[in-house]
Amino acid sequence: xxxxxxxxxxxxxxxxxxxxxxxxxxxxELPGLGxxxxxxxxxxxxxxxxxxxxxxxxxxxxxxxxxxxAAALIGALVVAVAYxxxxxxIYCAWICPINLLTDLAHWLxxxxxxxxxxxxxxxxxxxxxxxxxxxxxxxxxLAWEIVNPITLxxxxxxFGVSSGSWLLVVLFLFDLLYSRRGWCGHLCPVGxxxxxxxxxxxxxxxxxxxxxxxxxxxxxxxPQVLAPIxxxxxxxxxxxxxxxxGACMDANPSAGLGMRVRIVARPRIPPA
Amino acid sequence: MVPPPTDPVPAPGVSPRRQAFRRVARAxxxxxxxxxxxxxxxxxxxARAAHMLxxxxxxxxxxxxxxxxxxGLCVQGCPFDILKLADWDDPAPIGTPxxxxxxxPCRMCADLPCVRACPSGALDPLLVDVREADMGVAVLxxxxxxxxxxxxxxxxxxxxxxxxxxxxxxxxxxxNGAVIRVPTVNTDQCTGCGSCxxxxxxxxxxxRVLPRALGIGRSGANAAGRGGVR
Ligand code: SF4
Ligand code: SF4
Ligand code: SF4
Numbered sequence: 001x002x003x004x005x006x007x008x009x010x011x012x013x014x015x016x017x018x019x020x021x022x023x024x025x026x027x028x029e030l031p032g033l034g035x036x037x038x039x040x041x042x043x044x045x046x047x048x049x050x051x052x053x054x055x056x057x058x059x060x061x062x063x064x065x066x067x068x069x070a071a072a073l074i075g076a077l078v079v080a081v082a083y084x085x086x087x088x089x090i091y092c093a094w095i096c097p098i099n100l101l102t103d104l105a106h107w108l109x110x111x112x113x114x115x116x117x118x119x120x121x122x123x124x125x126x127x128x129x130x131x132x133x134x135x136x137x138x139x140x141x142l143a144w145e146i147v148n149p150i151t152l153x154x155x156x157x158x159f160g161v162s163s164g165s166w167l168l169v170v171l172f173l174f175d176l177l178y179s180r181r182g183w184c185g186h187l188c189p190v191g192x193x194x195x196x197x198x199x200x201x202x203x204x205x206x207x208x209x210x211x212x213x214x215x216x217x218x219x220x221x222x223p224q225v226l227a228p229i230x231x232x233x234x235x236x237x238x239x240x241x242x243x244x245x246g247a248c249m250d251a252n253p254s255a256g257l258g259m260r261v262r263i264v265a266r267p268r269i270p271p272a
Numbered sequence: 273m274v275p276p277p278t279d280p281v282p283a284p285g286v287s288p289r290r291q292a293f294r295r296v297a298r299a300x301x302x303x304x305x306x307x308x309x310x311x312x313x314x315x316x317x318x319a320r321a322a323h324m325l326x327x328x329x330x331x332x333x334x335x336x337x338x339x340x341x342x343x344g345l346c347v348q349g350c351p352f353d354i355l356k357l358a359d360w361d362d363p364a365p366i367g368t369p370x371x372x373x374x375x376x377p378c379r380m381c382a383d384l385p386c387v388r389a390c391p392s393g394a395l396d397p398l399l400v401d402v403r404e405a406d407m408g409v410a411v412l413x414x415x416x417x418x419x420x421x422x423x424x425x426x427x428x429x430x431x432x433x434x435x436x437x438x439x440x441x442x443x444x445x446x447x448n449g450a451v452i453r454v455p456t457v458n459t460d461q462c463t464g465c466g467s468c469x470x471x472x473x474x475x476x477x478x479x480r481v482l483p484r485a486l487g488i489g490r491s492g493a494n495a496a497g498r499g500g501v502r
Contacts, residue, residue, distance in 0.1 A: 026416035035348075042367075043343035043391050057341050061392065069393030072341060119284060130307030138307065139314040141338045146317060146366055151342060153358055155367065158342070202487055236407035 007232035011246025018094045027158055040154045041095070042145070043072055055259070056193045057085075060136040060144060066140075079180050081195060087260070088198025091263035092184060092191050097153050101168065102184050108222075120186040122241075129189035129196075132222050144189060181221050195240040201214035203244055204262050205229075206236035211256035218252030229257070236262055321363035322482055323468060327355055328378065328405035328479045329387045329395040333483075340394035343478040350388030352379050373466025373481045378407060380465050382476050403435060408464030409487040410440065410457045414478030421478075423452050429468035429479050435461055440468060448502030455479060 026044070037046045053075030061068050064143045068076075092099055097199035108114075135143035145151065149171055152164045164264060169208040175182050183192055207229050217223045217230060225242045249257050318327075320333060329344055330336050334391050347355040354376040360363040369386075371378060380402045387395040399405060410429075412418060419426035420442065433440045439461040442453040455468075457479075466481045481487075 038353055038389075039345040039391075041345040042341045043345065045345060045389075045391075053341065053343075053391065061339055061341055066335065067341040067393075068339065068341075069391055071391035071399065072393070075391060092499040123299075124302075127302045127306060130303045134303065134307040134312065135310035139311055140334065141314060141365070142341070143310050143314060145342055147314060151367060152360075155344070155359075159347070159357060162359075164366070167360075 007250075010251040011146070015094055015245060016100075019097065019100060021152075021158070022095055023097050023100075040081045040151050041097075041156065042076060042151050050078075053175055055080040055197065056181065056190055057142065057145065058131070058144040059193075063133060063137040064140045064142060065137075083194060083198050084117045085201065085203070086198065086203040087201025087242065088194030088196070088240055089191060089243040090198070090201075090203070091194050093243035096150055097157075097172070098149050099184060099247070101153070102181070105172050106181055109154075109176050109180065114177060118182075120179050120182060122186050122222075124190035125187050125189055129192040132189050148190070150190065166268060184232075185221055191241075197240075199240040201240065201262060202239070202261050203259065204217050204236040205242060205244070205248060205257055205259045206262060207256055208258040209256035211254050212252065213248075213255045214254040216248035216255045216257060218246040221245065229267060254265055282495050284353075293353065302355060306327060306459070309333050317365060318363040319369075320365070320370070320483075322486055323372055323374075324358070324362070324364045325373055325378070325407045325464060325481060326430040327369055327371070327386045327395055327501055328380070328402055328407055328463070329385060329390075329397075329399035330407070331394055331396060332372070337365045337476045338370065338394050340365075340368050341392045343391065344385040345391060349385040351385060352376070352383065353379060373469040374477055375470075377466035378405075378463075380405070381461060383443040386481070403461075403463060405463040405465070406484060407457050408481040409462050409484050409488045410464065410466075410468050410479050412455055412478060413478070413480050414474070418455065418478040419473070420453055420455055423450060425453075426473060427453070427455070428471050428473055429455050432471040434465060434467060439463065459484075463483075476487070 026040060029035050033046075037044050039045055041054060042053070042057045045051055051071045051074065053072045055076040058068055058072060058076035061072075132144040147167065148170055154170055156162055156168070158164060171183055179186065205226075213226070213230050217226050220226055220239045221243060222239070225237050225239035225249060229237060244259065246259060248255065249259065307499075319335075326336060327350070331339060336386065342357065344357050344367075347357055354371045356362075356371065358366050358368050358370055362370070364370050377428045382402055387397060387399055391399070405436055412421075415421050427442055428441055430436065430440050438458060440457050442488055443456040444451050444453050464481045464484075468479045469477045469481050472479055494500055
């Protein structure tokens with residue numbers, strides 16, 4: 001096998017920058033400008049004007065039988081439309097702060113050479129999602145928000161609360177010691193929700209030529225989504241589970257993969 | 273919603289249809305058990321304790337818990353920093369806003385910044401006059417310890433009330449032949465802001481803000497009381 005040319009991981013850098021900038025925007029004021037955003041990832045106000053609401057949280061409230069206020073509803077609609085148009089799990093890779101935690105666990109895992117991996121089906125997350133949805137309706141409350149680690153982590157960072165930290169520690173250790181990419185890749189119902197929402201998202205990783213793609217598949221947190229490309233059955237990743245993280249392109253720049261908005265699917269590339 | 277099969281190799285002697293059926297049944301079973309577990313967890317979480325007061329305009333408890341999306345915009349909207357979001361170990365649904373009167377009472381801002389910040393309607397946007405707010409109702413719980421009740425002259429609770437004279441006043445009553453002036457709450461006017469509880473000079477406040485349902489009685493016969501006993 002020929003040695004892969006490694007280059008600077010541009011996608012990773014871009015992704016971390018966005019992730020950290022969003023996290024920081026919630027936590028700090030800009031000197032001279034004041035607050036960029038108030039609230040948290042459940043619902044937030046940007047620049048004192050734009051209201052954004054997590055559509056999954058809104059869905060839970062609606063199922064609990066609550067007609068949400070217009071501000072929250074419109075905010076949820078804006079976010080839902082954006083992710084549906086581009087690809088839902090952009091949220092997971094570029095915004096969600098838990099991704100920082102689980103990526104760290106995964107990095108540490110490879111560093112420490114942890115081999116233990118108890119396989120969990122990737123479909124379990126859809127079961128957790130269904131259960132969260134059912135429990136919200138049956139319990140007339142926001143069921144997932146009792147344990148949601150995303151807003152939990154944010155609250156811990158923003159308001160300095162800490163009694164929920166044990167949950168985050170458990171999650172970290174689970175990913176580190178128990179199951180590879182266990183949380184984001186197999187269990188998290190928020191990821192499952194965004195995967196369904198962005199099922200027809202148009203920002204897609206596609207094949208722009210031929211290339212050796214095994215390194216890309218190995219780097220991908222959801223390797224199953226690349227299978228159609230590798231086998232030459234499709235010219236772009238169609239799965240909603242693709243996180244648009246760019247790890248495949250960072251892993252091997254000469255793999256002939258690229259990410260762009262594809263309004264219409266092109267016919268597949270004929271095998272050379 | 274449950275995506276395609278994981279085990280592509282059919283077991284020998286089992287028809288694909290039966291296999292598919294088993295898979296669906298297993299998935300449904302899993303979801304059902306998870307739903308039951310989640311319901312259990314929901315019930316195990318403490319409901320709101322009486323001393324955790326909601327910001328003005330909060331809907332009745334059950335509706336509030338389901339409509340509040342735990343965003344904390346009200347917390348950041350409050351200029352006095354009195355609101356907190358419930359932590360995992362607080363006796364209130366996690367992530368919902370509350371304040372504790374004895375620590376820091378609601379200042380009853382005329383422009384209700386917390387209500388205006390709330391995007392979900394959990395804090396009712398129809399509340400425009402803060403004097404209509406109903407965060408609870410003040411109750412003189414410590415008659416033995418209240419200084420005024422003992423015949424001394426304190427009245428701090430009355431003097432700090434933002435709705436002074438209307439929500440709470442000193443009312444003269446005759447006890448053991450002597451006239452004493454007792455802090456008396458007018459439950460219609462009291463907003464439950466908690467200023468009186470905060471400023472009560474005793475080490476444990478003699479006046480407390482309680483949820484309205486706990487704080488006031490209602491006329492009518494008690495089925496388990498005298499009317500019910502033969
Ligand atoms: S009325 Fe004012 S002091 Fe009271 S909770 Fe709202 S913002 Fe805070
Ligand atoms: S602003 Fe409204 S929805 Fe957000 S935490 Fe406060 S009460 Fe809940
Ligand atoms: S809680 Fe106390 S201070 Fe506030 S309105 Fe009622 S009587 Fe007045």
